[in-house]
Amino acid sequence: VFYDLGWAETKGTGFKTEILVLKRLGFPEPSWINDEKNDTFTIIFPYPAEQVTPQVTPQVTPQVEVRDRMARILTFCEEPRSLKELMEFLNLKDRKNFTNQILNPLLKKEYIKRAIPDKPRSRFQRYITVKKK
Secondary structure (H helix, E strand, C coil), X not given: CHXXXXXXXXXCHHHHHHHXXXXXXXXXXXXXXXXXXXXXXXXXXXXXXXXXXXXXXXXXXXXXXXXXXHHHHHHHCCCXXXXXXXXXXXXXXXXXXXXXXXXXXXXXXXXXXECCCCCCCCCCCCEEECCCC
């Protein structure tokens, strides 16, 4: 997902980059659990010590939340989804904020596309993740 969003140069580097940044900020190193049988893995991020300053938290939290929501939308939109379904999936109520902060940037960067491109305001409009090659 990080590669598809452009947050990693190649597949597999997104987590490495994030871990390096966390280390630089003084966070404990995460641990990994590989489940080769199901072809999945889990990363466990230990709760950080009280090293993060109050100034950093308000600045970083909204950016992280938006990125997380974008990544979740990309996975959710592997099947065509309506705007209402997307907002319900993220448990959001503010349509304008959702559209400006999450949906439009994903459309602009061509991570998702409209199912009916010539009618962006159609009540039948659906959004689907663009498969990158």
